[in-house]
Amino acid sequence: MSNSEQKTTVHFTDSALIQATNPITVNLIGAGGTGSQVLTALARINHALNELNHAGLEVRLWDDDTVATANLGRQLFAECELGVYKSVVLINRINRFFGTDWKAESRKFEKDIQGNIPKQASASITISCVDNVQTRFGIAGILTELRKNNIYYSHTPKYWLDFGNSQCTGQVILSTVGELYQPKSERFATVGSLPFVTEEFGDLLSQSEQSDDTPSCSLADALAKQDLFINATLAQMGCSLLWNLFRNGMTDTRGFFLNLKDFRTQPLKV
Template identity: 30%
Template sequence: MNQNYRAPMKLLNDQIRVLLIGAGGTGSHLNRELIQLDTCLRQLNHKGLHVTIADGGVVTNANLSRQHFLPTQTGMNKAEAQVFIANNLYGRNFTAIPRQINPEDIGYKDFDILITAVDKPSVRFGIHQHRPTTGNVLWLDTGNDHTSGNIVLGHWCRTPQIPSICDLYDYSLLSDGDSEIKSCSSAESIGRQTLGVNATSARLAAQLLWNLVRNGEIDVHGAHFDTTTLESFPIHCSTKTWGMYGWSKTAA
C-alpha cells in the first residue's frame, strides 16, 4: 500500500532555498526547469525559489551538443554561466559557487532542497556520509548512463521518512571510473550520453518537485526511465517498494 509523503509546511509557505550541485549535462537543463518552476509558483502567489548553483567545471565546445549553454559561454565557469542565464535573461537572483563543493560545506540549515546532478558516485556517497542526524532537508538526486537513468527524492538525514538515493543503493564501493573521462568532441560527448537523457532526467526531477509543492504531498518519490524504449517506472512511497531495495525505516 502506498504511503503519501506530505511536504514540510515551509516548502508551501516560504521561499524554497535550493542548492544545485552540478551545472553540466543534467544540471544545465535543471536550471531552466527551476526557472520555469519558480515562474509558475510566483504566478500562483507562492514565494518561489532561490537557487544556488555549484560547479567547478568550464564550458567547452563539446558541451554545447547536449548541455544547455549559449555558444558565447565557452570558457566560462559552468555555475556562473547558468546563473548568468537565470539572472540576465530571466530576471532572477540566483547565486553561483564557481568551484566543486565539498560535502562538509553543505549546511543543513542553509537549504531546503539539495539537488545533485553529478557523475561521480563518490560525491553522492560523501554527501550521504555527511548527512545530519535529523532535519527536513530533501535530497533530489538525478543520475543517468548512456540512455537511461533515475531520479530519487529522499530525506537528507539519518532518520528519513522517505529514503534517499544512497539509502536505496549502496554507493560505498562504486568507483568514479568512467565519470572522470572528459569528452573532447561532440561526437564523443553524444557517444557517452545520448541526446535527451539529461533533459529527460531534469524534466522528471522538476515534475516531481512541482507535484510535491503544488499538491502538498506525493505518493511517488522517484522514477527509472529509458530514452530508447521511452519507458518510465515510478518508485512509490511504499514499504513494499522500499523493501525490494533492502531498505526499511526501522533499519535506517
C-alpha cells in the first residue's frame, strides 16, 4: 500500500474561522424543534470560544412562523409566548441569558419579490433546520449566487450545515460553499470541497420528507410526526460537528445519519 493510500482524508477548517478578528457570522434558518435547540447550542459554542480568546459567533435567526399551542413541550416555547414570532422569542431569550446581541429575522430566508437576495443573507456559516426540500434548494441557490458574486467579502459563505429529520430518523450534512483552500499536509489527504446536501442526497431528502404538512393542532399530533427527542439529539450531535471544526481545526467526518428508534448512528466520512 502506498503512502498516499495510508493517509487519513480530512477537511481543514477555513483559516478565516480559526483566526477571526471579528465574530463569525452565522445564519440559522428555522426556529422550530431543531432550530430552537441548535440556537442554544450555538450560544454555548460562542461562550466557549470567547473563553478560548476567539472572537466567537454573531448569529441571525430566520423564521416567519409564530408560536402555536402544538409547539409547547416539544419545542422550547412557553404558553405566555403564544402568537409571538419564534425567532424574536428565542433571540431575546438568548440575548438576555448570555448577554449577546444576536438578531432575529421574522421572515423567510429567500429572495424578495424583485428576485434580490437580502443583504443579511450573506454569512460565513449557514445552518438550515427546515422541513421541506424546496426550501433547501432555495438556500443552495442563494449560497451559490452569493459565493459567485462575492458582494460582501467579509461575510462570504463558506459552510452550510443542514439538519433534516422525519419521525425517528434524521441526518446532518456539512457542505462547503465552493472550494476552500487546504494547507499542504504530509500526514493527511485534504479535501477542500464538500458537496451540497441538495446535490448528493436530493432524492433521499425527497423520500424522507413528511408527506403530511398539515399544521399540528396539538402536541399529540406533532409527536405523531416527529418523536419527542429526535430534534434535540440531532441538534446536539450536529453542533458537536461544528464545534470540532473550531476546536480541532479539521474534521474527518462531514455528517451522519441517525436512527433514534434503534439508536444507530452512521457517520459520513470526508
